[in-house]
Amino acid sequence: MHRPSPVEAEIADELAVVRPALVSRYAAALPGARAAVLSRLWRGLAHDPLPWVVRREPDRDGLTLRLADGRRLRGPRPDPYATAAYVTAVRLDEVAYGDPARLMGELAVPHSVAFAAELAHSVASLALSRAGAQEEGEEGTGAWDRDWEGEQRVVDGHPFHPNCRSRPGFSVADQLAYGPEHRAVVELGLIPVPPGDCLVTGVWPEWLRDGERLVIPVHPWQAAHVLEREPAGRLAARPLMALRTLALPDGPHVKTALSARLTSSVRDISLGSVAASAVLSEFGEAVAARTGGLLHVTRTLGAAAAGSADLAAVVRESPREYAAAGERVVPVAALPATGLSRSPAWVARFARLALTVGLRMLELGVALEAHGQNLLVVLSADGEPVRLVYRDLADLRISPARLAHHGVPVPEVPARMVTDDERALRRKVFGSLVAGALAGTTGSGPALRAALESAVRDLPRTPDLAALCGGPLPAKALTLMRLSPRTAGDEWAELPNPLQDEAP
Template identity: 70%
Template sequence: MHRPPTAETEVAGELAALRPGLVARYEAELPGARAAVLTRLWRAFAFEPLPWVTGREDAGDALVVRLADGRRLSGPAADPYRTDAYVDVVRLDGSPYRDPARLTADLAVPHGAGFAGELGHSVASMALSRAGQPESGGQEWPETDWGWERRVVDGHPFHPNCRSRPGFSVAEQFAYGPEHGPRVELVLVPVPAAGCLVSGSWPEGLRAADRLLVPVHPWQAAHVLKRRAEDGERLAAHPLMSLRTLAVPGGPHVKTALSARLTSSVRDISVGSVAASDALSAFGEALAARCDGLLHVTRALGAVTAHSPDLAAVLRESPGAYAGPGERVVPVAALATTRPARSPEWLAAFARLALAVGLRALELGVALEAHGQNLLVVLAPDGEPRRLVYRDLADIRVSPARLAGHGIPVPELPPRVLTDDVGALRRKLFGSLVAGALAGTAGSTARLRTALVDAVRELPHSEDAMALREEPVPVKALTLMRMSPGSGGDLWAELPNPLR
């Protein structure tokens, strides 16, 4: 029987035409990529409130998940904070599955077919990303910010769609994927200034007479704006781990609109986020000033939109601006690739710093979305964590009541970021910082517990700190969100508290 092509075979075919010497290496990476994505999917089956899961049974070193139709899934006991690919097979009523896409398709649950396709792309893109790495490995301490970010080869440590890039050909993944280390030529699209909304100041170097030059990702220019490749001026930059944000050598970071679904979201830039950019930036600076010198927030240098989420850009200062002599600024997502982060003592010191800053900001009224992409750490020359840098304030949550309690004026911010709901504030911080940045760096429940036990001893005796010590850890239900297309917004799960 003829079987339809899969994402794995499609990528193999494109790779054979483009770079035939990598085909064997790509195929060798596929089993590991399947296990990596299956491990992330098994975490969702074990902990997310999926409507077609009716129960879960621990059986020593195994877990059994009961489905609404009477079938059973069985696999290893699930560690919600483990990041290595420890799940290589899951059984559905006794039948073994090693391919997360085929497993999800055969579950035949609502919206499962589309999600299965995304998982297939995630596996194929991860295998491609791994195959494209230099065999000699990278430097221990890269010299550039994009050098650090290209080390995050596998993408999100807990999302099954960690490397899903539907709509990107193999050639485009090599051309634009940060893990491949390309130089990208951003297209400078001229737009009449009178038809643009600008927040902050737009630099003279990106102006031409009565027009503003808007940096556009070349994928966006070709697939969404339908511009020919040879049209327009160019700005050379290097992609960062979000793919749509790029670093200009010696200059700013450029956040571009990218109307493609990567992991969970379509990456455009709303008109509202451009309008709020300058106010959020000033607010971030004021917040950092109240965090005892332990936090920096990168400034937005300017933002522009042609009143369209498909044609907009934000310029931000590089986090490297906050490095002193001999210091390095490292995105938290890349810490797991370094030797210092493998030390329990180093991990405890980092946890103390991150929790002190996160809880201080929360006390003041700001819940940071401090996951491994937004949060960076300033390392001393000997590798010790000194300070934090936070970038991209678009998804923070701000409590007007808490600000007022500290005598801080409430700025004019988008209504969607304002809330006095304590649960919403804690979910935003704890879900990103504990279940994201710290867990992704620790790599297992045991290592995370060791780091947190030491760190919480120094925390203030506040209600927020008590919730961190005592309550389950909130986390975005990433698989449920992908399989609930009409829900809108974030959906949440609860993970066991590693301190209990």
């Protein structure tokens, strides 16, 4: 019998106090959560360029990693695009490990202690999420008419990140109160600030003003743990997948500052992103208009920061603004919950739409971070993918040379967003759209290969398409990045290309 980790036991003890009805479901969900996180970790160990893995030896039955200290780590033959929990144990020399946190601790590589703690949180929080979903019950996909309904079905978080549900700054009560998978209603705090203390771009909504003062919506966790101040009012909202972004009833979305580590890093709303938000929104909308109606970008209505990133918010329109009567808008990460991705023909049509848009935007000079959270698909009444919606422009990459070729001026945006490096531009698109959104939708290497083979037949033969089909597929090296906390920026892995014979 597996002995619960200290984190698993701690969450069980908290749960017994705040939601005792979930304790048995939580305990039952732990083995599956360990396998799910271990499968994601094994993907990283098998493919990320880890400096202490000196050789990888595949065979018919699995994969052996030769470590720099002479030890051997062996597990199943990895499928880098699998979303199912297919790894229940890996062997470090002669000892089998089914707990990803214990395995990482035993590896004893640089920064493994901190990463092991994150993995333990990921397992426990994932089990809690699954237990909560079982308690709520599945009501079917329905029409998903309201913004948050599809987002609440993404119970497992990031499909490939070992820290898919790591929320180390959150108590059990916090997770139940703020997590979208727990169907939470969150009371945003409203903090009035003098206009002279604020950086504002766009048009700050009238309903977020109090006379001359601007009213900044604040996440309740942020108000309690960072700002340590009592809001002047409250506003009910529903959390989306990003957790710090929430949908107002029949209204826009509000991105709040939330200084807690979620998945990989502590996210904030920097003063630079507030300053650039209006220009970036107009630019994204203008370039998307060149896709012939296949892509829309949600507009930023207003952004404000009161002196620092700790008290800031962005208000943007709902993706539903781009759905006609009878259509629905679904985040790509939620597509598996609709059942549509079980049809290879449907997935091929969706892949063709997504690649058409992603490659067209890249040709124009805009590399989208089109992962399953940022990218949404508009479905017709009979479930056909008809167009895409993209939200949150903060991680775009923009190519001045490509824009100039199409007569588009370069907007005034942060320097980190501007590059003509072809490899960096393609990594951004292929790593998020293909190795992220499409892989997460298909759920396996063979299924991704089938979808891509069908989709690329009808695409224009461009250098970008040739690069997509002709070499390894880039993906963020998520495990390496958690084991390299002092390294700034993204690290990358090269995955077997599903369109080539050696892919799984």
